[in-house]
Amino acid sequence: MELTTTTAIVTGGASGIGAASARALAAEGATVVVADLNAELGEALAAEIGGVFMGLDVTDTDQITTVVEETAKIAPLRALVNSAGIANAIRTIGRDGLLDSAFPLDKFAKVVQVNLIGTFDMIRQAATVMSRNEPDENGGRGAIVNMASVAAFDGQIGQAAYSASKGGIVGLTLPLARDLSGAGIRVNTIAPGLIDTPIYNHFPDPEAFKAQLGAGVLFPKRLGRPDELASMVVELITNDYMNAETIRVDAGIRLPPK
Ligand code: NAI
Numbered sequence: 001m002e003l004t005t006t007t008a009i010v011t012g013g014a015s016g017i018g019a020a021s022a023r024a025l026a027a028e029g030a031t032v033v034v035a036d037l038n039a040e041l042g043e044a045l046a047a048e049i050g051g052v053f054m055g056l057d058v059t060d061t062d063q064i065t066t067v068v069e070e071t072a073k074i075a076p077l078r079a080l081v082n083s084a085g086i087a088n089a090i091r092t093i094g095r096d097g098l099l100d101s102a103f104p105l106d107k108f109a110k111v112v113q114v115n116l117i118g119t120f121d122m123i124r125q126a127a128t129v130m131s132r133n134e135p136d137e138n139g140g141r142g143a144i145v146n147m148a149s150v151a152a153f154d155g156q157i158g159q160a161a162y163s164a165s166k167g168g169i170v171g172l173t174l175p176l177a178r179d180l181s182g183a184g185i186r187v188n189t190i191a192p193g194l195i196d197t198p199i200y201n202h203f204p205d206p207e208a209f210k211a212q213l214g215a216g217v218l219f220p221k222r223l224g225r226p227d228e229l230a231s232m233v234v235e236l237i238t239n240d241y242m243n244a245e246t247i248r249v250d251a252g253i254r255l256p257p258k
Contacts, residue, residue, distance in 0.1 A: 001078060001079075001136065001138075001140055001143055001237060001238050001240060002029075002136065002238075003025065003028045003029050003030040003078070003079065003237070003238065004028075004029035004030070005029075005075060005076070006030050006031070006075055006076050006077070006078040006079060007030065007031045007032070007033055007071045007072070007074050007075045007076065007077050007078070007079075008022075008025045008030040008031070008032050008033070008077075008078070008079035008080070008081065008237070009032075009033045009035050009067065009068070009071055009077065009079070009080050009081070009122075009126060010022045010025065010032060010033070010034055010035065010081040010083060011035045011036065011056060011058055011080075011081070011082050011083055011084035011118075011122055012035075012036055012082075012083035012084030012085060012147075013032070013033075013034035013035055013036050013042065013045065013081075013083065014034055014036035014037075014038040014041035014042035014045060014053075015036070015038065015041055015197065015198050015199075016083070016195070016197030016198055016199060016226055017083050017147060017192065017195060017197060017226050017229045017230070017233075018034075018036070018081065018083030018084070018147075019034075019041075019045055019226065020225075020226030020227045020229060020230035021081050021083060021145075021226075021229070021230045021233040021234075022034050022045060022049060022051065022081075023045075023048075023049055023227075023230065024227070024230035024231065024233060024234045025079065025081070025233070025234065025237070026049035026050060026051055028234060028238065030079060031050070031051060031052070031074055031075055032046070032049055032051035032052075033046075033051060033052050033053075033054055033067065033071045033074075034046045034049075034051055034052070034053045034054070035053075035054045035055075035056040035067050035084075036053075036055070036056060036084065037055070037056070037057055037084075039053065039055055042055075052071075052074065054066075054067045054070065054071070056084075058082075058084045058114060058118030058119070058121065058122060059113050059114055059117070059118050061121055061125075064121050064122055064125050065125060068122075068125045068126050068128075068129045069129065071129075072129045072132075076133045076134070077126060077129050077130055077133070077142065078130060078133060078140075078141065078142045078143065079142065079143055079144075079145075079237045080122060080123065080126045080127075080130075080142070080143075080144045080145070081144075081145045081147075081233055081237075082118075082119040082122050082123070082144070082145070082146045082147060083147045084114065084115075084118060084119075085114065085115050085147060085199070086110070086111055086114050086115065086199075087111070087159075087162045087199060087202070088107055088111055088158075088161060088162065089156075089158035089159060089162075089203065090103050090104070090107060090158055090160075090161070091103070091157065091158050092160055103160065103161070107161065108160070108161040108164075111161040111162055111164075111165050112161065112164060112165045112168070114165075115162070115165035115166060115168075115169070116164075116165040116166075116168040116169060116172075119146055119169055119172075120172060123144055123146075123172075123176060123187070126142075126144070127142065127144065127180050127183065127185050130142030130183065130185050131183040131185070135184050138184075138240050139184045140184045140185075140186070140240060141183055141184040141185055142183075142184070142185040142186075143185065143186045143187075143188075143236065143237045143238075144176075144180075144185065144186065144187045144188070145188055145189070145190060145233050145236045145237060146169050146172075146173065146187070146188075146189040146190070147169075147189075147190055147192065148166040148167075148169040148170050148189050148190065148191045148192075148246060149162070149163075149166040149191055149192060150191050150192065150193050150248055150250050150253060150254075150255060151163045151166055151255065152166035152167040152169065152170045152191055152246075153167075153170075153191065153248075154254055154255040155167075155255070156255050156256070156257060156258050157257050157258040158258075166191070169189055170189060170191070170246050172189075173187055173188065173189045173244060173245070173246055174244050177243050177244035178244070181243075186236075186240070186242065186243040186244075187243065187244065188236040188242055188243065188244070188245050188246070188247070189245070189246040189247070190229065190232055190233065190236070190246070190247055190248075190249055191246055191247065191248045191249070191250070192224065192229055192248075192249055192250065193217065193224055193248065193249065193250025193251055193253045194210070194213045194214060194217065194223045194224060194250070194253060195223060195224040195225070195226060195228075195229055196210065196223040196224065196225060196226070197226055210223055216253055216254075216255070216256060217250075217251045217252070217253045218251055218252030218253060219251060219252060220251055221251075222251075224249065224250070224251060228249065229249055232247065232249050
């Protein structure tokens with residue numbers, strides 16, 4: 001798929017993998033809409049890449065409507081990257097036998113709301129707008145890439161909510177690709193391994209945590225760089241024969257229990 005006359009929405013585009021994807025799609029010629037909660041970083045990135053920042057909380061369905069409709073007014077919307085995501089690490093039960101110490105249900109729901117339901121709401125609305133596009137020479141009207149995680153397959157202790165949300169994205173990929181095939185829209189998912197981004201800043205002592213995680217990587221023995229994920233995003237958006245697939249980009253890591 002050719003991107004030079006199109007818009008591309010990147011949710012979570014202000015930081016980490018989303019920001020690297022926004023830069024890479026802009027380098028391919030797309031007008032990128034950086035859609036994120038973080039206006040300060042998002043506006044700076046949009047200015048850097050000649051794109052547009054739009055404030056977005058992916059749990060707000062009306063905000064999604066505004067973003068997809070406003071984007072399509074700039075140029076046909078043909079690409080969506082769902083990179084907005086949050087993580088937490090909470091064990092399912094406490095050590096003291098008290099029900100109050102069990103995983104707080106609102107924290108479980110929040111992760112599912114942002115990562116899974118937010119991703120699906122973006123897809124159902126963006127794909128509706130894409131379905132109005134003129135088909136290209138292959139009959140294509142758009143391409144979508146989601147960010148799951150290797151935790152969808154080998155979630156660690158404390159990752160019940162995160163793994164459930166990301167496993168849900170993996171599960172959505174084939175039925176969505178089937179649903180959208182008639183409209184000429186492809187759907188693929190990436191399962192990143194351990195990528196060095198600000199997502200780990202919410203954990204206590206992020207540098208020690210990342211060093212511990214990186215020790216389990218097969219080869220190369222380090223955390224991944226966001227641009228190493230962005231190159232896969234570009235491939236999945238532009239390669240017309242990629243559809244309905246989930247690809248691990250993880251240097252061979254298989255996460256241990258902890
Ligand atoms: P990050 O924390 O650097 O960036 C996430 C972005 O999402 C931030 O700019 C944040 O403001 C935005 N965001 C969070 N909640 C939002 C909401 N409700 N609405 C709109 N935007 C929201 O994270 P990173 O590492 O770039 O992660 C990107 C995606 O990749 C996430 O879905 C994450 O779960 C996934 N991933 C990351 C891995 C890693 O090792 N960094 C590993 C596996 C998956």
